[in-house]
Amino acid sequence: MVQASSVEIRKVNKFYGPFQALKDIDLSVPPGKVTCLIGPSGSGKSTLLRCINFLEEYDSGEVRIDGQLIGYEAPGGRRMRARKLREMRRSIGMVFQQFNLWPHMTAQENVAEGLIRVRGLPRAEAADRAVEALRKVGLGDKMANHPARLSGGQQQRVAIARAIAMEPRLMLFDEPTSALDPELVGEVLNVMKTLAGEGMTMVVVTHEMGFAAHVADQVAFMEAGELVAVDAPARILHQPEDPRIQGFLRTYHERNAF
Amino acid sequence: MEWSIFQQYGPMLLRGFAITIFCWLLGTILGMVLGLLIALAQRYGVKPVRWLLQTYIEIIRGTPFLVQLFVLYYGGPLIGLRLDALPAGLLGLTIYGSPYFAEIFRSAFRAVPHGQIEAARAIGMAEPSIIRRILLPLGLVSALPALVNFSIILTKETVILSIITVPELMYQVQRMSTETFRYLEANLVLALFFWGLVELISRAGRRLETRITKHLIERT
Numbered sequence: 075m076v077q078a079s080s081v082e083i084r085k086v087n088k089f090y091g092p093f094q095a096l097k098d099i100d101l102s103v104p105p106g107k108v109t110c111l112i113g114p115s116g117s118g119k120s121t122l123l124r125c126i127n128f129l130e131e132y133d134s135g136e137v138r139i140d141g142q143l144i145g146y147e148a149p150g151g152r153r154m155r156a157r158k159l160r161e162m163r164r165s166i167g168m169v170f171q172q173f174n175l176w177p178h179m180t181a182q183e184n185v186a187e188g189l190i191r192v193r194g195l196p197r198a199e200a201a202d203r204a205v206e207a208l209r210k211v212g213l214g215d216k217m218a219n220h221p222a223r224l225s226g227g228q229q230q231r232v233a234i235a236r237a238i239a240m241e242p243r244l245m246l247f248d249e250p251t252s253a254l255d256p257e258l259v260g261e262v263l264n265v266m267k268t269l270a271g272e273g274m275t276m277v278v279v280t281h282e283m284g285f286a287a288h289v290a291d292q293v294a295f296m297e298a299g300e301l302v303a304v305d306a307p308a309r310i311l312h313q314p315e316d317p318r319i320q321g322f323l324r325t326y327h328e329r330n331a332f
Numbered sequence: 333m334e335w336s337i338f339q340q341y342g343p344m345l346l347r348g349f350a351i352t353i354f355c356w357l358l359g360t361i362l363g364m365v366l367g368l369l370i371a372l373a374q375r376y377g378v379k380p381v382r383w384l385l386q387t388y389i390e391i392i393r394g395t396p397f398l399v400q401l402f403v404l405y406y407g408g409p410l411i412g413l414r415l416d417a418l419p420a421g422l423l424g425l426t427i428y429g430s431p432y433f434a435e436i437f438r439s440a441f442r443a444v445p446h447g448q449i450e451a452a453r454a455i456g457m458a459e460p461s462i463i464r465r466i467l468l469p470l471g472l473v474s475a476l477p478a479l480v481n482f483s484i485i486l487t488k489e490t491v492i493l494s495i496i497t498v499p500e501l502m503y504q505v506q507r508m509s510t511e512t513f514r515y516l517e518a519n520l521v522l523a524l525f526f527w528g529l530v531e532l533i534s535r536a537g538r539r540l541e542t543r544i545t546k547h548l549i550e551r552t
C-alpha cells in the first residue's frame with residue numbers, strides 16, 4: 075500500500091480575464107480513493123485538475139493537500155515560495171493527455187530524470203528505480219527506446235512510470251487515454267486500475283465512463299465552471315437527478331451507439 | 333590570366349584565410365553565446381530588461397555592420413575603448429551577430445512544446461534544471477538549421493573587417509590587387525576560398541542535424 079494524500083478544495087474560483095472558468099468549487103478527495111471528473115468540453119475539468127498541483131493559479135479559495143495549502147502562503151495571501159511549491163509537487167504525480175515525454179531522452183532516462191534532479195539520487199540508483207517503474211507498467215523491454223519509437227499507449231505508460239517513480243502520494247490524470255487509438259486505451263487503463271488497487275489517491279479527468287463506473291469511488295460532474303454534483307458512480311452515471319447530467323450522458327450514449 | 337603571382341602571394345593569402353576562419357569561428361561562437369544569453373534573459377527577465385534587450389536587438393539589426401564597425405573602431409577611443417583591429421573586429425562580429433542569434437533562439441524556445449516544460453514543473457524540477465535539461469537541448473535541435481544558415485551568412489560579413497585593417501583574406505586580396513593589378517585572379521581566389529568554407533560548414537551542419545534528430549523523428 076502506498077502512502078496516500080487527501081485533497082480538499084474549498085470555494086475555488088478561477089478567472090481568465092473576465093471569463094470565470096471555475097465557480098466556487100468545493101470537492102473533497104479522500105486518501106486512497108479514486109475520483110473521476112466528468113463533464114462536457116470546456117466545463118473546467120482540466121483547469122480544476124491543474125489547480126491541484128498549482129500548474130494553474132486559482133484566484134481565490136483553498137486547495138489543500140493533506141491539509142497544507144498549495145500555491146499561497148495563506149488563504150488570499152502571497153504566492154508560495156518556488157522552493158516550497160516544488161517540494162509539494164514532488165509528491166503529486168501528473169499524467170497528461172499528450173504524454174509530454176521528453177523526446178530527446180530514452181524511456182529510462184525520462185523516468186530517471188526526476189529522480190536525479192529532484193530527488194537527488196545517484197545516477198545508478200535512479201537508473202535502477204527507473205527500470206523498476208518501467209517493469210511495473212509492463213515496459214521492461216522498452217527502456218532504451220526514445221518516445222518516437224514507442225506507440226501512444228507505451229508512451230503514456232512511460233509517462234505514468236515517470237510519475238510513480240517519484241513515489242507520489244497523489245496522482246492526477248488529465249484525459250490520459252483521449253489521444254490514444256481505441257485498441258491502446260485498455261493497456262493504460264489497466265495500469266491505472268493497478269495503481270488504484272494499491273491505494274493511490276487518484277483524480278482522473280476522463281471520458282471513459284466504463285472506468286468511472288468500475289474504478290471510481292466517486293464521480294464529480296462539472297458544467298460551465300460549476301461542480302454540479304459529486305456522488306457514487308452509480309448515482310451519477312445510472313440515476314442522475316440533475317437534467318444537465320442526464321443531457322450529458324444522453325449525448326455520450328448517442329455518440330457511442332452504433 | 334596570370335597565376336604565377338601566387339608563388340609570391342600564396343602564403344600571404346593563406347595567412348589571410350586563416351585569420352578569416354579564426355574571426356568567423358570566434359565571432360560566431362561568441363555571437364551565439366551572447367544571443368543565447370539575450371534570448372534567455374528575454375524569456376525569464378523582468379519587463380525593463382526585456383524592453384532594453386529588444387531595443388538593443390532593433391538597433392543592431394537596423395544598422396549596417398560597416399557602420400557598427402566604424403563606430404566601434406574609430407568612435408570607441410572617444411569613450412576610452414581603444415582596441416586593436418583584430419579584437420575590435422571580433423567584438424564587432426560578436427555584437428553584429430548576437431541579435432540574429434537571439435531571435436533564432438527565442439523562436440526555437442517557443443517551439444519547445446509547453447507541455448514538456450509543464451511535465452518537468454509537475455514533478456518538481458527547478459527552473460535552472462528545466463532550462464539545462466529540457467529547454468536548451470530541445471531548443472538547440474530546432475534552432476540548428478537557422479544557426480547554421482546564419483553562421484554561413486557571417487562568413488561573408490568577415491570581409492568587412494578589412495576596412496579596419498584586420499589582415500584577413502579580403503584585406504590581403506585587396507593588397508595583392510593594388511600591388512599587381514591582378515584584380516580578377518585575386519578575387520577569384522577569394523570566391524573560391526569562401527565557397528569552400530561555406531560548403532564545409534553546410535555539410536557539417538547537415539551531418540550534425542541528422543545526428544541530433546536521429547531519435548526525435550518518428551519511424552514511419
Ligand SMILES: Nc1ncnc2c1ncn2[C@@H]1O[C@H](COP(=O)(O)OP(=O)(O)OP(=O)(O)O)[C@@H](O)[C@H]1O
Binds near residue numbers: 095114119121122
Ligand atoms: N489559458 C486560457 N485562457 C483563457 N481561457 C482559457 C484558458 N484555459 C482554459 N480556458 C477556458 O476555460 C474553460 C475551461 O477549460 P478547461 O480546459 O478546463 O476545460 P475542460 O473541461 O478540460 O475541457 P476539455 O474536455 O475540452 O478538455 C474553457 O472555456 C476554456 O476556453
Ligand SMILES: [Mg+2]
Binds near residue numbers: 120121249
Ligand atoms: Mg481538458
